[in-house]
Amino acid sequence: MSPRPRILDGGTATGLQAAGIPIVEPWLTSAALRDAAGRDALEGVHAEFLRTGSDILTANTFRTNTRALSRMGVAEREQADYVHRAVACAVRARRAAGAPHALVAASVAPVEDCYTPALTPDQDSLRREHRWMAAVLADSEADLVLVETQCTRREAVIAVEAAVERGLTAWVSFVVTEDATLPDGDALRDAARACVEAGASAVSANCLPHAAVPRALELLSGLGASVGVYPNLEDRAALDEWEHSAHSLPPALSPAAFADLTYGWATEFGLSFVGGCCGTAPEHISALAAKRLAGAAS
Template sequence: MDQTTTTRTTRLDGGTASGLEAAGITMTPPWWTTRALLSDEKRRVLRSLHEQFLAAGAQVITAGTFRTNLRTLQAAGLQDAGLAWMVHAAVGVAQAAQKAANRNARVVASMAPVADCYRPDLVPDDDSLRAEHHWLAVELSRAGVDTVLIETMNTTREARAALEQVQAAGMTGWVSFVCGDDARLLSGESLADAARAVVADGAAAVMVNCADPVRTQLCLPVLADVSVAPIGAYPNLEDRDGITGGWEPKAFAALMTGWCEDYGLTFAGGCCGTTPEHVAAMTAALGG
């Protein structure tokens, strides 16, 4: 791999949810990863996972705000205790991990679909999207975040609404879509059209995530062809049983190296099932 490709690729971290689950924190609705914020003991597990990804060479770690949106927190019955504290706790844990690791790494926040990552039919109306993403964007900004990874987006409409609110709160937005077959969002929309739309809206990067490597690879030439913004990928390595079948760290590293060479990825990492060992192998392969 040539040095120019290596130097322009920023390494992302791996699967937070699968890492927490491996550590014994159950991923069940409505909590999902937010469960890791409920006690000092669980927050230590989350911080340790961030630190492991940093030690493995990640240059970007994503705070555990994936499910700290209004809809999830209200479903968990937290109204009486207030809701925003969980957003600030998640960001604080990631910031503490970055500071303790003493590495030149960046902390970004996660912003997911307000309903379900894999159910585009559940995306609410525009007014609800605007209000719910506004609430989270404001709290992320107050927590000291400057960049938000708007991820696992299954419709162009919600991706644009989330990006609008992130920018209105004074932050930078990276947008990542989840796709099915033929480089199409789960809504059936063309990835090419979705990428053009969010880049026109001011997205600082456009990526694909949480699809298996085969589907992800179909998306990369589309992004490379249509996007004038930096592009990236962080695939899902788990099969339907939650097993990282076939994608051992060296195989994953070879996959990501090939994608960086072939498509000029600016961002490379992993989603569900991607462990610190996978990130360490990718770091070594990319010359980090």
């Protein structure tokens, strides 16, 4: 294990909701990019995660692909601006927090839906749209591309290929069910291996229940790539599987419990990066950073 596994940030949507920005269709987290007040709030979310211990910021490019922006009514000539705004917010937060060595990872989500593989478009559409995103990101200050919350092997591979073609460092992360498969039933290990062969230098699972993490990490290990994980921390007991909530949900784990579990996974599986996604607040990251510091000193 790395003596200091890098710590990702927490949930951008969770932070924005705490800042008073509703996460509703069709804009979702991209609503923060529409005006200066929203971008200031987003920068504040990023900076707080850095101050509490994050080494990697995930830029709010999750819903800035050309398909999503077109659906929101953004003119084609203006779409790249949203990508650049998102990356710029993370870069400014890095300066504001005095964290020059933190990495900015540009999020690349499925072009349709993260949890409904049947909506995944055809191959030609995927190649065209992910190449557009990779070209825009290659002209940004992002340090790497995080192809995340992927629900199909074929889109994940295409997104990784598009990034690598542009000379970008690509990491990939999959949505994982409680059975440690992709939502379409595909084998996690096979999907991750295909992405490594396409050029991904790290593999991960995200937005999965914490109980499913150990099995997912077993499947991701030994593929010749760095491994990480960032589970969903929301208490989703009152919701259907993958159901979206426009409001913040209480965390299923306390900061201390999250830190114990996550650092334990890092130790057992030799993880290179750890963190949390939805429901993960700065308090969780702070507890994890303290746990890492204590572990390094022991």
